[in-house]
Amino acid sequence: MIDFLIGLTAILGTCITYVFSLYVHKRWNVTITAPVIISTVLIICVLLIFQIPYETYMLGGQWIDHLLGPAVVALAYPLYMQRHTLRELLIPLLVGTSLGAVVGISSGVLMAKWAGFEESIIYALTPKSVTTPVAMAVTENLGGIIPLAAVFVMFAGIGGVLIHNLVFRLFRLDHYLGRGVGMGSASHAIGTATLMEDSQLAGSVSTVAMVISAVVVSVIAPALIFLLL
Amino acid sequence: MLNIGKIILHTIVLIVFYQVGMLIQNTFNLFVPGSVIGMILLFIFLSLKVVKITWIENGARFIVDNLALFFIPVTVGVLDYYEVFAGIGSLLILIALISTMLVMGISGATSQLLIKRRAEEHD
Numbered sequence: 337m338i339d340f341l342i343g344l345t346a347i348l349g350t351c352i353t354y355v356f357s358l359y360v361h362k363r364w365n366v367t368i369t370a371p372v373i374i375s376t377v378l379i380i381c382v383l384l385i386f387q388i389p390y391e392t393y394m395l396g397g398q399w400i401d402h403l404l405g406p407a408v409v410a411l412a413y414p415l416y417m418q419r420h421t422l423r424e425l426l427i428p429l430l431v432g433t434s435l436g437a438v439v440g441i442s443s444g445v446l447m448a449k450w451a452g453f454e455e456s457i458i459y460a461l462t463p464k465s466v467t468t469p470v471a472m473a474v475t476e477n478l479g480g481i482i483p484l485a486a487v488f489v490m491f492a493g494i495g496g497v498l499i500h501n502l503v504f505r506l507f508r509l510d511h512y513l514g515r516g517v518g519m520g521s522a523s524h525a526i527g528t529a530t531l532m533e534d535s536q537l538a539g540s541v542s543t544v545a546m547v548i549s550a551v552v553v554s555v556i557a558p559a560l561i562f563l564l565l
Numbered sequence: 566m567l568n569i570g571k572i573i574l575h576t577i578v579l580i581v582f583y584q585v586g587m588l589i590q591n592t593f594n595l596f597v598p599g600s601v602i603g604m605i606l607l608f609i610f611l612s613l614k615v616v617k618i619t620w621i622e623n624g625a626r627f628i629v630d631n632l633a634l635f636f637i638p639v640t641v642g643v644l645d646y647y648e649v650f651a652g653i654g655s656l657l658i659l660i661a662l663i664s665t666m667l668v669m670g671i672s673g674a675t676s677q678l679l680i681k682r683r684a685e686e687h688d
Binding site: 350371394405406407425432440443447464467472476482492506507513515518519523545550554555558 | 576579580582583586587596597598599600601603604605607608611612618621622624625626628629631632633634635636637638639640641642643644645646649653656657658660661662663664665666667668669670671672673674675676677679680681683
């Protein structure tokens with residue numbers, strides 16, 4: 337009974353914090369105010385102040401966590417809505433995104449290996465370019481630290497938004513396809529949202545690239561890791 | 566109220582696809598996450614019109630729009646791992662950034678090259 341009440345409080349608390357963070361993000365609308373960042377920081381603060389262990393919070397948190405899998409399934413919806421973009425640009429989209437997936441996994445893994453980090457951390461770094469729920473599933477399969485995977489995904493997303501103008505100039509990405517594929521492959525939903533503000537067209541491409549990238553990374557990550565480590 | 570009912574019903578359809586995906590993953594011992602298999606299945610079924618978009622759209626849109634809510638409980642878990650980023654660990658941030666830059670540039674440049682070449686052939 338007590339567990340149930342604690343769980344319910346955790347769920348309600350998480351939802352309220354999330355709604356509050358949406359409001360904050362709408363008000364300031366900068367990358368760093370992304371709802372997931374504000375909510376995470378706020379909840380961590382509450383847990384630390386009241387000295388609540390993470391396991392206790394997860395009595396409720398796990399119920400929200402159960403919806404992560406169905407949330408990945410839901411990504412079929414934006415992909416289906418962009419099916420015309422997908423069909424028309426299939427080859428350039430597939431080739432660019434797949435190459436991006438290989439570059440993302442191998443560059444991250446090799447640099448972390450040379451720097452001497454342990455495997456559970458490297459496995460968390462591996463899927464950083466894909467959307468959080470998929471990255472977590474990939475890291476879980478590899479045997480890495482799952483919450484760390486989410487943090488690396490944030491680095492890739494926010495980092496990508498901060499450096500995208502520089503990268504666009506450096507690699508001469510002036511076409512909406514190049515920009516969309518680059519952003520979607522490297523910085524998933526966070527990058528896609530930013531690009532959507534500049535151009536609907538590039539944003540649609542980015543959406544498709546993000547979903548394809550999630551599929552490609554989850555398929556090739558285990559084999560590629562085996563080769564690299 | 567009707568909308569909430571729809572969201573719940575549509576989410577149940579998504580859960581079914583997720584469970585089928587998990588079943589496939591476990592049956593064939595695949596490394597691909599069951600959730601990703603479920604997503605591919607749903608996309609195929611939507612494309613073949615076996616599943617109508619009206620069966621999932623409210624639930625799917627609600628979830629995709631609020632994706633962050635569903636992984637907040639896991640990201641809070643980083644609280645037990647903050648020491649990873651102390652000292653030499655801060656190098657991980659730099660690694661993630663460099664790698665992100667390479668992914669963005671190389672994937673984008675490749676697609677752009679292919680589409681521009683295609684445009685030239687049509688001229």
